Every structure is written in C-alpha cells, then in structure tokens.
Amino acid sequence: xxxxxxSPIGIFDSGIGGLLIAKEIQIQMPHEDFIYFGDTKNxxxxxxxKEFIIKNSMKIASFLYKKKCKALVIACNSxxxxxxxxxxxxxxxxxxxxxxxxxxxxxxxxxxxxRIGIIATPATIHSNFYINQIKKYYHHLDVVQISAPLLxxxxxxxxxxxxxxxxxxNYLNHLKSIDAILLACTHYLFLKQEIDNFYHGKVHLIDxxxxxxxxxxxxxxxxxxLCLNSTYNRFPIFYTSSSIPIFFEKKVQILFGKxxxxxxxxxNFV
Numbered sequence: 647x648x649x650x651x652x653s654p655i656g657i658f659d660s661g662i663g664g665l666l667i668a669k670e671i672q673i674q675m676p677h678e679d680f681i682y683f684g685d686t687k688n689x690x691x692x693x694x695x696k697e698f699i700i701k702n703s704m705k706i707a708s709f710l711y712k713k714k715c716k717a718l719v720i721a722c723n724s725x726x727x728x729x730x731x732x733x734x735x736x737x738x739x740x741x742x743x744x745x746x747x748x749x750x751x752x753x754x755x756x757x758x759x760x761r762i763g764i765i766a767t768p769a770t771i772h773s774n775f776y777i778n779q780i781k782k783y784y785h786h787l788d789v790v791q792i793s794a795p796l797l798x799x800x801x802x803x804x805x806x807x808x809x810x811x812x813x814x815x816n817y818l819n820h821l822k823s824i825d826a827i828l829l830a831c832t833h834y835l836f837l838k839q840e841i842d843n844f845y846h847g848k849v850h851l852i853d854x855x856x857x858x859x860x861x862x863x864x865x866x867x868x869x870x871x872l873c874l875n876s877t878y879n880r881f882p883i884f885y886t887s888s889s890i891p892i893f894f895e896k897k898v899q900i901l902f903g904k905x906x907x908x909x910x911x912x913x914n915f916v
Contacts, residue, residue, distance in 0.1 A: 651871050653679075653715060653716035654679040654681050654714070655716065656680070656683070656713060656718050656719065657719040659832060660684070661690065661833070663798070668680055668721070675862075675872065677873040677874060678872075678876075679873075680882055683911075686802075686888045688702060691769060696773070699724060699725055703725045706913075707737065709885075716741065718744065720745040722832060723747060727747065727775035727776070730747075742869065744861065744862050750852065752783065755857075760788060761787070761789075761790070761823065763824040764827070765792055765817060765828070766831050770830055770831065791830075792820045800813065801833045801836055824849055826849060827851055828854075835855065882906050883906070884906060887910070889910060895908065
C-alpha cells in the first residue's frame with residue numbers, strides 16, 4: 647500500500663477523548679488530513695477486559711489501515727496500555743504507530759518532579775503499564791495512581807460540570823501532596839480546568855496533547871511524511887460504531903466547526 651505526505655492520519659479512541667488529540671494535530675499540523683474513529687457503541691473501554699480491548703482495537707486499526715492512513719494514533723490510554731504490542735506487531739513497518747503514553751513517559755518534564763499522581767481508567771491501572779514504564783526512566787519518582795471508573799462515562803454522556811465536580815473531588819482527595827498530575831485517559835482532558843481548580847493551580851497538569859503531537863510531527867517530518875502544503879481542502883471525517891451520539895456530534899462541531907463529515911461503520915464486534 648502506497649502512502650505519502652498527502653495520506654491522512656488515522657486517530658482512534660473509545661469515544662470523544664481522542665478529539666482533543668485530533669484538535670492539537672490540526673493546530674500543530676494545519677495541512678494534515680485525518681480520519682477519526684470513535685467506538686461509541688462500546689465506550690468506555692476502561693472497564694472492559696484486556697481480550698475485548700485487543701480484539702476491538704485491532705478491528706479499528708485494520709479499518710484505518712485500509713483507508714490508506716500514513717499513521718495510526720492510538721488516542722486511548724486503555725487501548726495503548728493493553729493492546730499496543732499486538733497492534734505494533736501487526737502493523738510494524740506498514741504504517742507509523744503512535745500512542746498517548748510513550749511520548750509523555752519519555753518526556754524530560756518528569757525530571758522536574760518528585761511525586762506525581764496518575765488518574766486513569768481501571769483497565770489502564772490494572773495493566774501497570776504506566777508504573778512499569780515510569781520505573782524504566784525515572785527511579786527517583788514517587789508515583790501514586792488511582793482508578794476513576796465513572797469519569798469517562800459521565801463525560802461521554804454530557805453531564806453538567808456542576809454535577810461532575812463532586813465526583814472529581816471525591817477521586818482527587820486520594821491524590822494529595824503531589825507535584826504534578828497525569829490525566830491518563832484522554833477523556834479526562836476535557837476536565838483540565840476543573841482539576842486545576844481543585845488544586846488551586848498548585849499542581850502541574852502535564853500537557854499531554856502538546857507532548858504527544860510534537861512527537862507525531864517530529865516523526866512524520868523525519869520520515870518525509872509531514873504534509874507542508876496541502877493542495878486541496880478536505881474536511882475531517884469522523885466515524886462512529888453506532889448511530890452518531892448527539893454529544894459526540896456537538897463536541898466535534900465545537901472543536902472543528904460544521905465543515906466535517908460524519909459516518910457510521912458497524913463492525914461485528916466481540
């Protein structure tokens with residue numbers, strides 16, 4: 647399969663979480679086209695089994711590969727922490743593969759802290775992926791992690807912030823005396839302001855979107871696949887695995903405007 651700088655980037659997540667990664671791609675690489683896939687039928691992935699996550703994410707990755715994407719961006723921590731090795735083995739040397747964990751873990755920003763908190767889905771916490779990776783690079787770090795099983799679901803369902811705040815506080819009360827916090831689920835990035843307010847601006851929120859997309863841009867440039875001058879304007883395409891949820895559609899239009907395409911692709915999921 648031939649790919650070039652004009653080929654799109656494929657981005658996938660269990661739902662809306664990866665939209666903020668897609669938006670950052672649009673900001674940092676304005677000439678790039680992308681195809682986004684949100685598995686809205688099966689979201690959230692945070693409480694799914696490892697086997698479920700692997701089988702479903704492989705189907706989505708294969709779908710985006712067949713769309714002739716030049717890169718896959720796994721914009722879901724639950725997928726990256728449970729299925730990255732399998733996806734990598736299948737598509738290695740066929741397509742560039744990026745995820746939202748490795749660029750963050752390897753970033754030198756961690757050298758500035760002594761104690762960090764990680765808030766993630768149960769699937770990510772149970773994988774121990776973050777802890778194992780952090781220990782490889784930062785022996786000095788004290789890491790505290792907690793599972794927040796409700797957050798992804800209530801974000802997808804469009805709860806009002808005033809209803810979400812008590813739930814956020816309940817979780818974050820278990821993450822005190824930290825220098826920085828890592829929001830290890832892209833859904834939680836929609837709550838950055840509320841989390842910052844909880845800590846009164848005294849705990850650094852690691853800027854996942856910028857770090858991840860900087861790495862994507864760097865690698866695409868190295869491989870001469872970075873699109874510098876798009877010769878025509880294509881609109882972003884957003885696929886869902888169910889009829890398009892109203893909240894998903896609204897979030898897309900808030901972030902990307904109304905010049906977008908929505909499509910539904912139904913898989914025979916497990």
